[in-house]
Amino acid sequence: MGLSDIASAMIGRFFGQLMRRVAGWALVAVFALAALYQASVAALVALEAAVGALYAHLILAGVYALLATAVVVWLWVTVRRPLVDNEFRKSLATLPAEAQIATVIEALLLGYAMSRRKKKKN
Secondary structure: OOHHHHHHHHHHHHHHHHHHHHHHHHHHHHHHHHHHHHHHHHHHHHHHHHHOHHHHHHHHHHHHHHHHHHHHHHHHHHHOOOOOOHHHHHHHHOOOHHHHHHHHHHHHHHHHHHHHHHHHHO
Protein backbone atom coordinates (compact mmCIF):
# COMPACT_ATOMS: atom_id res chain seq x y z
CA MET A 1 0.00 0.00 0.00
CA GLY A 2 1.56 3.27 -1.09
CA LEU A 3 1.68 6.54 0.74
CA SER A 4 -0.90 8.05 -1.61
CA ASP A 5 -3.30 5.18 -0.86
CA ILE A 6 -2.89 5.70 2.87
CA ALA A 7 -3.38 9.46 2.51
CA SER A 8 -6.48 9.06 0.33
CA ALA A 9 -7.98 6.51 2.74
CA MET A 10 -7.32 8.82 5.67
CA ILE A 11 -8.81 11.83 3.89
CA GLY A 12 -11.83 9.79 2.78
CA ARG A 13 -12.43 8.57 6.31
CA PHE A 14 -12.07 12.09 7.72
CA PHE A 15 -14.55 13.55 5.24
CA GLY A 16 -16.95 10.66 5.83
CA GLN A 17 -16.96 11.37 9.55
CA LEU A 18 -17.26 15.09 8.87
CA MET A 19 -20.26 14.58 6.58
CA ARG A 20 -22.00 12.39 9.18
CA ARG A 21 -21.51 15.07 11.79
CA VAL A 22 -22.71 17.81 9.45
CA ALA A 23 -25.81 15.76 8.63
CA GLY A 24 -26.45 15.18 12.33
CA TRP A 25 -26.13 18.85 13.20
CA ALA A 26 -28.36 19.75 10.23
CA LEU A 27 -31.04 17.46 11.64
CA VAL A 28 -30.63 19.06 15.05
CA ALA A 29 -31.10 22.49 13.45
CA VAL A 30 -34.23 21.37 11.55
CA PHE A 31 -35.80 19.89 14.68
CA ALA A 32 -34.89 22.98 16.73
CA LEU A 33 -36.55 25.22 14.14
CA ALA A 34 -39.65 23.02 14.16
CA ALA A 35 -39.79 23.21 17.97
CA LEU A 36 -39.34 26.99 17.86
CA TYR A 37 -42.15 27.28 15.31
CA GLN A 38 -44.50 25.16 17.40
CA ALA A 39 -43.65 27.13 20.55
CA SER A 40 -44.29 30.38 18.68
CA VAL A 41 -47.69 29.19 17.48
CA ALA A 42 -48.63 28.10 20.98
CA ALA A 43 -47.51 31.45 22.40
CA LEU A 44 -49.52 33.31 19.77
CA VAL A 45 -52.67 31.33 20.55
CA ALA A 46 -52.27 31.97 24.26
CA LEU A 47 -51.51 35.68 23.77
CA GLU A 48 -54.37 36.19 21.32
CA ALA A 49 -56.82 35.08 23.96
CA ALA A 50 -55.30 37.50 26.49
CA VAL A 51 -54.43 40.65 24.51
CA GLY A 52 -55.81 40.24 20.98
CA ALA A 53 -54.30 39.19 17.66
CA LEU A 54 -52.43 42.41 16.80
CA TYR A 55 -50.77 42.83 20.17
CA ALA A 56 -49.93 39.11 20.34
CA HIS A 57 -47.99 39.36 17.06
CA LEU A 58 -46.28 42.55 18.20
CA ILE A 59 -45.25 41.00 21.52
CA LEU A 60 -43.81 37.93 19.81
CA ALA A 61 -41.96 40.07 17.26
CA GLY A 62 -40.52 42.14 20.11
CA VAL A 63 -39.33 39.01 21.92
CA TYR A 64 -37.58 37.75 18.76
CA ALA A 65 -36.04 41.16 18.11
CA LEU A 66 -34.75 41.27 21.69
CA LEU A 67 -33.25 37.77 21.35
CA ALA A 68 -31.60 38.69 18.04
CA THR A 69 -30.15 41.84 19.61
CA ALA A 70 -28.80 39.82 22.53
CA VAL A 71 -27.08 37.37 20.16
CA VAL A 72 -25.56 40.20 18.13
CA VAL A 73 -24.24 41.87 21.30
CA TRP A 74 -22.83 38.55 22.55
CA LEU A 75 -21.07 37.94 19.22
CA TRP A 76 -19.73 41.49 19.16
CA VAL A 77 -18.33 41.17 22.69
CA THR A 78 -16.73 37.76 22.14
CA VAL A 79 -15.18 38.54 18.75
CA ARG A 80 -12.70 40.91 20.37
CA ARG A 81 -11.38 38.29 22.80
CA PRO A 82 -8.25 36.52 21.47
CA LEU A 83 -8.31 32.74 21.22
CA VAL A 84 -4.74 32.35 22.48
CA ASP A 85 -3.11 34.54 25.09
CA ASN A 86 -0.21 36.63 23.74
CA GLU A 87 2.10 35.53 26.57
CA PHE A 88 1.47 31.87 25.71
CA ARG A 89 2.09 32.58 22.02
CA LYS A 90 5.39 34.33 22.85
CA SER A 91 6.51 31.45 25.09
CA LEU A 92 5.97 28.99 22.21
CA ALA A 93 8.09 31.11 19.89
CA THR A 94 11.00 31.08 22.34
CA LEU A 95 11.29 27.28 22.38
CA PRO A 96 14.44 25.99 20.67
CA ALA A 97 13.97 24.35 17.29
CA GLU A 98 14.85 20.92 18.71
CA ALA A 99 12.10 21.22 21.32
CA GLN A 100 9.56 22.25 18.68
CA ILE A 101 10.47 19.28 16.49
CA ALA A 102 10.37 16.95 19.50
CA THR A 103 6.90 18.25 20.41
CA VAL A 104 5.60 17.62 16.89
CA ILE A 105 7.10 14.11 16.81
CA GLU A 106 5.64 13.35 20.24
CA ALA A 107 2.20 14.47 19.08
CA LEU A 108 2.45 12.31 15.96
CA LEU A 109 3.52 9.25 17.94
CA LEU A 110 0.77 9.80 20.50
CA GLY A 111 -1.82 10.08 17.73
CA TYR A 112 -0.51 6.94 16.08
CA ALA A 113 -0.58 5.04 19.37
CA MET A 114 -4.12 6.17 20.10
CA SER A 115 -5.31 5.16 16.64
CA ARG A 116 -3.74 1.71 17.02
CA ARG A 117 -5.38 1.27 20.40
CA LYS A 118 -8.75 2.23 18.92
CA LYS A 119 -8.41 -0.32 16.11
CA LYS A 120 -7.63 -3.16 18.54
CA LYS A 121 -10.92 -2.63 20.39
CA ASN A 122 -12.96 -3.26 17.22
